[in-house]
Amino acid sequence: MRELAAALGVRPTKQKGQNFVIDANTVRRIVRTAGVRPDDVVVEVGPGLGSLTLALLEAADRVVAVEIDDILAAALPATIEARMPARTDRFALVHSDAMLVTELPGPAPTALVANLPYNVAVPVLLTMLDRFPSIERTLVMVQAEVADRLAAEPGNKVYGVPSVKANWYAQVKRAGSIGRKVFWPAPNVDSGLVSLVRRTEPVKTTATKAEVFAVVDAAFAQRRKTLRAALAGWAGSAAGAEAALVAAGVSPQARGESLTVEEFAAIAEHKPAARETAL
DSSP: OHHHHHHHTOOOOTTTTOOEEOOHHHHHHHHHHHTOOTTOEEEEEOOTTSHHHHHHHHHSSEEEEEEOOHHHHHHHHHHHHHHOGGGGGGEEEEESOGGGOOOOSSSOOOEEEEEOOGGGHHHHHHHHHHHOTTOOEEEEEEEHHHHHHHHOOTTOTTOSHHHHHHHHHEEEEEEEEEOGGGEESOOSSOEEEEEEEEOSSOOOOSSOHHHHHHHHHHHHHTTTSOHHHHTHHHHSSHHHHHHHHHHTTOOTTOOGGGOOHHHHHHHHHTOOOHHHHHO
16 A cells, blocks of 8 residues: 555545545455455445545445545546456445545445544545435444444434434444554554444435424533523424424433434424514
8 A cells, every 4th residue: 555655646634535445354344344254245435545446346236435645536537447357347346525425336235334534524425425325334434432422322422413313324333442542644543443334214204304303402502401401492492393293202301422322313393483472
C-alpha cells in the first residue's frame, strides 16, 4: 500500500479523513466479521488504496466501490487488474461523493462494508442505509467514540441522535476494536467495528421517517432538558409538547436519552396540529 501510494504521489489528508488500512490481517478480519458471503454484492465507501477492496473481492460475488478522491479513483481499477485480474469483471467503481450517490451499477447491494472517513462517518452510513434498502448487513469501521454512540442503548450516557437514527434502520452492536498501528498514518484515536443488521420489519408507526427524526433532533438539541421543555419548539409550546408526550405514553419529565426509537415514533404521531398550537 505504501509503495502504491508513493507511485501515485498520494499522501493521506485530514481534510478527507483518510487513514489507510495497511495490515492484511485486519482487512481479512473485517471481511470475516462482516460475514461476507459468496453471493453478496458489497458496496464499499472510501476504498482508498484498495486493501479492503481486494479482501472483499476474494469473498463476495461483486464489489462496488465509491471513492471521492480523483487520484485514488483513477488508480483503483488498475490495482484490481494487477492484484486480482480474474475478478476485474466483478468490480465496479463509482467516482463520487457517497452523499450524492443515488444509484449503483449492477445488482442491488446486499451488504455495506467500509472503513468510513471519520469526519463524515455517521451521515454517510445513515444515507447509504436510507437510499439502498436492499443492504441487509453492514459492518463499518469508525472512530471508537462514534462506534460507542452508534451502538449505545437507551440510558447510556453516549446514547443520542446517531444511536436512535441507526436503530430506525437496523439492530446495532459493537463488533470489535481496531488498534491504531494498522493504519497509515496512525490516527490519534482508537477505532471500532459496528455491525448493523437491517430490521426485518420497520418500526411500526404512522409517522414518516422525517417526522420521527425531527423529534429525535429536537430532543437531543437540548438533551439536559426534560422532553416537555426540549420539544416545546417542535410542538409549538411546552403545553403542546406535554400533550403529545402524554398521548404517546411518555413522561413529560423524561429526557431523550431514555427513549427507544419506538417511543420517539409514538411522540411523532401525536404532534399537535398547527391550529391547535395557535390556540
